[in-house]
Amino acid sequence: MSSRPTLIGENGLRHDHRRPDELRPIKMEVGVLKNADGSALVEFGNTKVIAAVYGPREPPAKYMLSPEKAIVRCRYHMAPFSTIERKSPAPSRREIELSKVIREALESAIFTELFPRSAIDIFIEVLQADGGTRTAGLTAASLALADAGVPMRDLIAAVAVGKVDGVIVLDIDEVEDEYGEADMPIGIMPSINQVVLLQLNGVMTREEFDIAMDLAMKGVSEIYRLQKEALSKKYMLYTEE
Numbered sequence: 001m002s003s004r005p006t007l008i009g010e011n012g013l014r015h016d017h018r019r020p021d022e023l024r025p026i027k028m029e030v031g032v033l034k035n036a037d038g039s040a041l042v043e044f045g046n047t048k049v050i051a052a053v054y055g056p057r058e059p060p061a062k063y064m065l066s067p068e069k070a071i072v073r074c075r076y077h078m079a080p081f082s083t084i085e086r087k088s089p090a091p092s093r094r095e096i097e098l099s100k101v102i103r104e105a106l107e108s109a110i111f112t113e114l115f116p117r118s119a120i121d122i123f124i125e126v127l128q129a130d131g132g133t134r135t136a137g138l139t140a141a142s143l144a145l146a147d148a149g150v151p152m153r154d155l156i157a158a159v160a161v162g163k164v165d166g167v168i169v170l171d172i173d174e175v176e177d178e179y180g181e182a183d184m185p186i187g188i189m190p191s192i193n194q195v196v197l198l199q200l201n202g203v204m205t206r207e208e209f210d211i212a213m214d215l216a217m218k219g220v221s222e223i224y225r226l227q228k229e230a231l232s233k234k235y236m237l238y239t240e241e
């Protein structure tokens with residue numbers, strides 16, 4: 001067993017030298033896969049996630065279709081090489097649960113009623129896991145949906161805040177997740193101010209929760225800005241022509 005690392009140093013900085021309110025370096029790229037209708041690659045520090053979208057389309061199994069709206073299917077999966085110890089490729093209970101939570105968040109953003117009798121399939125593959133994979137996955141999936149041209153109420157920007165050594169911090173990584181006191185992933189549609197995913201593991205006081213929400217909102221607005229920048233990087237080329 002490794003000893004518990006110091007999460008907040010005497011200088012007030014985190015184990016990776018970030019300030020409590022600082023995001024990891026973020027990279028986003030849209031349209032990274034040729035064969036999917038929409039795709040995006042998102043990195044939060046060492047966490048790397050790719051998302052691919054197919055649809056809206058007529059799925060092979062028609063019995064599951066709805067005459068009222070598109071059905072949304074989502075698979076969150078961690079690649080066997082994404083963790084330090086090889087992960088079994090078979091879907092775990094955690095991955096099944098996360099697929100559901102992420103699907104519900106995305107479903108609330110999509111105008112599914114515009115596409116009756118069709119399906120929208122979303123695949124999230126974690127390439128490298130270092131904390132915050134569900135929030136990076138949600139961020140990437142909403143970009144991939146936008147890339148596929150799926151109409152949405154807004155993009156979803158997501159990040160995990162947490163409590164480490166008694167301090168509320170933004171965008172926790174795996175070490176902070178493992179040794180910290182609380183972990184709160186949150187997904188928001190920023191321009192309409194709607195929360196679509198909120199989970200909390202651990203304990204926070206009501207005051208700490210308010211600080212964590214404020215910090216999450218700050219992080220989310222920067223993530224949202226980067227999402228729009230990534231989309232315009234691909235699509236501005238066409239408008240300028």
Ligand code: ADP
Pocket residue numbers: 083084085087094129130131132133134135160174177183185
């Ligand atoms: P999230 O990735 O959304 O923070 P968790 O809080 O469940 O989700 O996981 C935190 C981190 O723990 C992950 O990002 C990953 O780095 C690590 N982790 C999760 N599941 C596994 C696993 N089966 N094997 C190894 N590491 C894992």
